Amino acid sequence: MLFDHELAWKDPSIYREIYANSIASPEKFWEYHCSKLFPEQVFNASFNCLDRNVKKNPNKTAIVWYGDEYCERREITYIKLLEMTQKIASELIRRGIRKGDSVTICMPMIPESIAAMLACCRVGAVHNVVFSGFSSAALSERIFRSSSKVVITVTTSSRGGKIIPLLKNVLNAINDMNVEVLLADYVDDFSLDERAICYADMKYNDTMFTLYTSGSTKEPKRIFHTCGGYQLYSAMTFKYIFDIKEDDVHFCTSDIGWITGHSYITYAPLFFGLKLVIFSGTPMYPNGGRYWEIIDDEKVTILYSAPTAIRCLASLGDEQLNRYNLSSLRVLGCVGEPMNESAWQWYFENIGKKRCPIMDTWWQTETGGIILAPLHNIEYQKPCFASKPFFGIIPGIENDELIIKNKNWPGLSSNFSKNDGEIYHTGDKAMIDNDGDFRILGRIDDVVNICGHRLGTSEVESVVNTLGEIEESAAIGIPHRIKGQVLCIFVTTTTDLTDEQKKSVTEEISSRIRQDIGAIAKPDRVVFIHELPKTRSGKIKRNILKAIGESKGVISYNGKDLDSVINPACIKDIEKSIKYAIRV
Numbered sequence: 001m002l003f004d005h006e007l008a009w010k011d012p013s014i015y016r017e018i019y020a021n022s023i024a025s026p027e028k029f030w031e032y033h034c035s036k037l038f039p040e041q042v043f044n045a046s047f048n049c050l051d052r053n054v055k056k057n058p059n060k061t062a063i064v065w066y067g068d069e070y071c072e073r074r075e076i077t078y079i080k081l082l083e084m085t086q087k088i089a090s091e092l093i094r095r096g097i098r099k100g101d102s103v104t105i106c107m108p109m110i111p112e113s114i115a116a117m118l119a120c121c122r123v124g125a126v127h128n129v130v131f132s133g134f135s136s137a138a139l140s141e142r143i144f145r146s147s148s149k150v151v152i153t154v155t156t157s158s159r160g161g162k163i164i165p166l167l168k169n170v171l172n173a174i175n176d177m178n179v180e181v182l183l184a185d186y187v188d189d190f191s192l193d194e195r196a197i198c199y200a201d202m203k204y205n206d207t208m209f210t211l212y213t214s215g216s217t218k219e220p221k222r223i224f225h226t227c228g229g230y231q232l233y234s235a236m237t238f239k240y241i242f243d244i245k246e247d248d249v250h251f252c253t254s255d256i257g258w259i260t261g262h263s264y265i266t267y268a269p270l271f272f273g274l275k276l277v278i279f280s281g282t283p284m285y286p287n288g289g290r291y292w293e294i295i296d297d298e299k300v301t302i303l304y305s306a307p308t309a310i311r312c313l314a315s316l317g318d319e320q321l322n323r324y325n326l327s328s329l330r331v332l333g334c335v336g337e338p339m340n341e342s343a344w345q346w347y348f349e350n351i352g353k354k355r356c357p358i359m360d361t362w363w364q365t366e367t368g369g370i371i372l373a374p375l376h377n378i379e380y381q382k383p384c385f386a387s388k389p390f391f392g393i394i395p396g397i398e399n400d401e402l403i404i405k406n407k408n409w410p411g412l413s414s415n416f417s418k419n420d421g422e423i424y425h426t427g428d429k430a431m432i433d434n435d436g437d438f439r440i441l442g443r444i445d446d447v448v449n450i451c452g453h454r455l456g457t458s459e460v461e462s463v464v465n466t467l468g469e470i471e472e473s474a475a476i477g478i479p480h481r482i483k484g485q486v487l488c489i490f491v492t493t494t495t496d497l498t499d500e501q502k503k504s505v506t507e508e509i510s511s512r513i514r515q516d517i518g519a520i521a522k523p524d525r526v527v528f529i530h531e532l533p534k535t536r537s538g539k540i541k542r543n544i545l546k547a548i549g550e551s552k553g554v555i556s557y558n559g560k561d562l563d564s565v566i567n568p569a570c571i572k573d574i575e576k577s578i579k580y581a582i583r584v
């Protein structure tokens with residue numbers, strides 16, 4: 001059947017034919033693939049990722065883990081990962097966790113974390129992974145709002161040479177909530193409960209997990225994904241877009257705290273029984289050769305990383321890079337924020353040696369898996385284009401915004417129903433060229449993207465506004481060479497402050513954000529002004545602040561924008577103040 005064609009993501013005419021089929025009869029298309037990928041119709045992810053693969057090849061390596069320091073490396077086979085999963089599942093069962101219960105996971109990038117996710121799936125619990133770099137206040141809110149009965153964590157973790165006291169953070173976070181802590185450090189000592197040998201019967205539409213992500217409101221959004229749709233879509237996209245083979249060695253540098261770490265570290269690669277490489281350090285510690293050494297040692301074939309990491313590594317020059325052999329690489333990928341041309345070229349030439357196609361994949365927590373990605377032909381690579389829709393997806397552009405005109409692809413989060421209309425609004429700005437290739441240009445809503453991490457500006461503002469000296473604030477993203485964007489916060493104060501006082505308020509803003517959200521939301525600079533530009537109805541004109549924040553001297557405004565500001569004189573003041581922005 002043409003649907004399974006191995007050139008599906010390579011040959012443009014075959015791609016077009018399959019795509020046309022998938023759009024013409026989506027039900028037939030998805031049902032066909034569902035029956036191929038889930039022949040037993042079992043939708044428990046723990047079964048699909050573990051039991052099935054253990055039956056085929058128990059001693060195949062599932063995970064190779066690299067730690068923060070050079071000497072740290074562990075290898076976990078599929079049978080061992082199943083055993084770890086069953087042991088953690090046993091502890092969950094002993095704590096009364098049953099199908100549908102919510103469990104928070106706050107863990108670093110270690111094999112135990114993947115076992116913890118699969119253990120939740122095994123018993124049918126809904127996991128809620130919280131990025132381990134969030135502050136205990138942010139963690140606390142997510143534990144509480146998800147009504148978790150158990151939090152799985154480890155005592156400490158280390159990243160970039162720093163020790164993070166995870167257990168301490170978790171204990172702070174749960175304070176007097178009625179929540180139990182399960183320490184996964186001791187998984188080998190856990191005893192096996194017979195009930196964890198089996199797996200919960202999960203239906204196609206049962207909730208598999210939830211994940212919080214930033215939106216344009218004060219509160220993070222809780223996204224839900226279902227067992228069948230999510231696994232089907234993440235597995236399908238992985239299979240075609242990365243053109244996977246059984247002996248691939250897959251290295252995705254994301255973190256389980258984000259959706260990429262769910263779909264393309266954990267669920268899709270293990271679904272296909274691949275060998276994965278995970279790394280709990282940073283690409284720069286103790287030097288910028290970590291990724292390249294790992295790729296060389298493990299003969300990695302697929303590298304899936306983030307533009308911020310690529311820009312950062314590119315800025316180091318090629319001295320480290322030239323020490324290693326990267327010829328095992330076959331496909332490169334990136335996700336999380338727009339690429340820029342020089343980083344794209346560097347990735348293509350210096351890492352892929354012009355042999356590897358770059359999968360600049362565009363998608364979101366809400367979409368469950370990749371929505372846009374380029375085809376695999378080297379001759380036809382367009383830098384920074386996410387290019388083509390995956391099968392079954394009908395993208396379009398409406399007022400510069402990327403929209404998806406159908407909501408019937410299986411990966412879409414169950415938060416979005418057809419009752420709210422047929423169109424899915426992405427919140428991203430995009431363009432389409434004459435070949436029908438899409439290019440993403442960044443967010444159009446009040447969400448910024450710092451190092452590939454989504455952050456709602458109103459989440460930040462609500463923290464800043466709790467300071468006594470602050471009257472009002474507006475956070476915006478401004479471009480940054482490596483991080484993509486950084487936060488610039490405009491504030492008005494209740495009284496006039498001296499320069500010394502401004503410095504100390506800036507420090508307080510930074511430490512309050514660190515405490516309430518986490519280090520990823522730390523601002524780059526704070527600008528003290530007398531008045532925010534607002535419309536008659538009181539809405540802050542962020543585009544004016546953005547124009548000023550981004551300006552390198554000359555600012556041009558759209559006349560309409562200026563007319564709508566209640567007091568245009570405040571703009572001159574802001575232009576002056578930006579020169580005195582206080583760097584954090």
Ligand code: WTA
Pocket residue numbers: 213258259260334335336337338339360361362363364365366386426427428440441442443449452453454
């Ligand atoms: C951005 C991450 C440009 C975009 C999987 C999106 C991208 C948000 C790309 C989702 C890309 C993701 N090019 N921008 N290839 N991929 N984005 O939910 O703004 O953490 O809306 O999911 O990241 O972030 P999220």
